Amino acid sequence: MTRKLIAGVAVLTLWAGSAVAQERREANADMRGLTVQLGGGVEGYTNALASDINPGVAYGATLVLKPTKVLGLEVGYSGAVNNFDRNSVAASVTTSGPDIIRNGGQAVATVGLTAAPLQPYLLAGLGLSHYNVRGSAPGFQDDNVGNVPVGAGLRLYAGNFTADARINYNVLFDQEFAAVPTADVSLPVGETFSKGGSYTGTLNFGATW
CATH class of the missing domain: 1.20.5 (Single alpha-helices involved in coiled-coils or other helix-helix interfaces)
Known part of the structure; x- marks a missing residue:
């Protein structure tokens, strides 16, 4: 006993x-307050777009407001650079560097699954990006494209330091920057656009005040 x-x-x-x-x-x-984050990672495409555009480098800056330990509101800049897959796209690029440059902004809401300093979370929001297609490639053109990012991540809070790893899928409103001849989405006006979305995985670091 x-x-x-x-x-x-x-x-x-x-x-x-x-x-x-x-x-x-x-x-x-x-875990509460205003956080500034910088980060980078990889951005790629899915479905038909994946066969035409190779994964590339993603980067961004985010301003995060957390009124509680669980709820977060974000606004930020995101960008990416990608090259065409030369096996499927006959591109003529007259300048050095990436074939497609994307610059955009987004507003996102996050919900933590716990209130602990190591916090998994879900995210959803709304974004808008400008696609700059460099050189000449059949069916590809500059365009503004809206998107709905949805995903998940994991944050670590240590004092005023924050580390954040996340992955999200971007549902594109349209793909008019990629009206390729082998498109699989037909519109009433007779135009066709390549079907697909994009995914982004990033690692971000920041500080909270």
Whole structure:
């Protein structure tokens, strides 16, 4: 009986110590307030667009407002550079560098699945991007494209430092920048556009005030 009592006290002591440590970490983590983040990663395309455009480099800057430990509101800039797949697109590029440059902005809401300093979360929002197609490629042209980003991520709060890893899929409103001859989406006006969306995976670092 004495051994069981001692074991029980030891377990309770360890549990209490763990709970206190967790409370201290939460108390020291700036999970509310205004956060500025910078980051980068990869951006690619899906379905028919994936066969024409290779994955490329993504980058961005984000301003995050968290009124609570769980709810977040974001506005930010995002960009990406991609090259055509020369096996499927007969492009004539007259300048060096990437074939497609995307610059855009988005507003996103995030909901944390926990209130802990290591916080998984879901996201959804609305964005608008300008696609600049460099050189000449049949069916591709400059265009403004709207998108709905949906995805998930994982944030780490340590003091006023924040690290954020996320991946999101972008549902494109239209793909008029890619009206390729092999398109698989037909519109009433007779134009055809390549079907597909885009995905973005980034790692971001920032500070909270």
